[in-house]
Amino acid sequence: MSSRQYNLTVLISGNGSNLQALIDACASSILPNTRIAHVISNRKAAYGLERAAKASIPTTYHNLVPYKKKHPQTDEGTAAARMEYDAELANIITSLDPQPDVIVCAGWMHILTPDFLNPIANAGIKVINLHPALPGEFAGAGAIERAWEAGKKGEIKRTGVMIHEVIAEVDAGEAIVTEVVVLKEGEGLDELEERIHKVEHGLIVKGTRLTLEKIKK
C-alpha cells in the first residue's frame, strides 16, 4: 500500500460494533494509513456515536424527521423528503475536507436513493455495505432472522455475511468479500446472531481493506 493517508466515512444507525471493529483496525496495522475521519448516524441514540466520540472521531447526526415535516405525509411527500435528506447527506460528505475515499455502511438502516448515490459517485467516492446474508439472499432488513427461520424449515443449511458495493437496488451490488456461516441444528436466534456478528467484525475490515487496495492500484 502507498504511504498516502486514506479516509473513511462510516454510516451507522445503532450499536456500532462494526464501527468499533474498523476503529480498532485503523489503530492497528490491519488498516495502515487509514483513518475514520467522520461518522454519521441517522439515529440520535446510536451508541456508535459514543464509540466515535471516545475515539475522537467527528460525528454528525443526520435526522430524517425535519425533512418529513416539510412535506405532506403521503407517498409522494415521503419520497420528496427522502430525496432531500439524501441529497443533503451527500452534500455533508462531499463537503468534508478531505473527502472520504470510501463510505462504509456499517449497520446503516436507511435505503440510499440516487439523490445520494449519484453525487457521491460523481465525487469518485466508493460506497460499500455490510450485509448479514450471502449474495442474492435475504436482501433488506432482518436478514439474520429470516435466514434462521429458513434454516428451521430446512430450506437452507447455511447463511453468511457479505461486504458489497452499494447500488440503488438494495443489497444487490457486486460482492467484494463473502463468508459462509453454517447453520447449527436447534440453534437459537441469539446464538446465530452472535456468531454472525463475529464474522461481520472481521469481514467489514477485510472488505474495507480490499476496497482501499483497489483504489490504490
Ligand SMILES: Nc1nc2c(c(=O)[nH]1)N[C@@H](CN(C=O)c1ccc(C(=O)N[C@@H](CCC(=O)O)C(=O)O)cc1)CN2
Ligand atoms: N441503495 C441502497 N441503500 C442501502 C443499501 C443498498 O445496498 N443499496 N444497503 C443498506 C443496508 N441494508 C442492508 O444491508 C438495509 C438497511 C435498511 C433497509 C430498510 O428497509 N430500511 C428502511 C427503514 C428501516 C428502519 O428505519 O428501521 C427504509 O430505509 O425505509 C434495507 C436494507 C443501506 N442502504
Ligand SMILES: NCC(=O)N[C@@H]1O[C@H](COP(=O)([O-])[O-])[C@@H](O)[C@H]1O
Ligand atoms: N441490512 C444491514 C443490516 O441488517 N445490518 C445489521 O446491522 C447490524 C449493525 O450492528 P452494529 O451497529 O453493532 O455494527 C449488523 O450486525 C448487521 O447485521
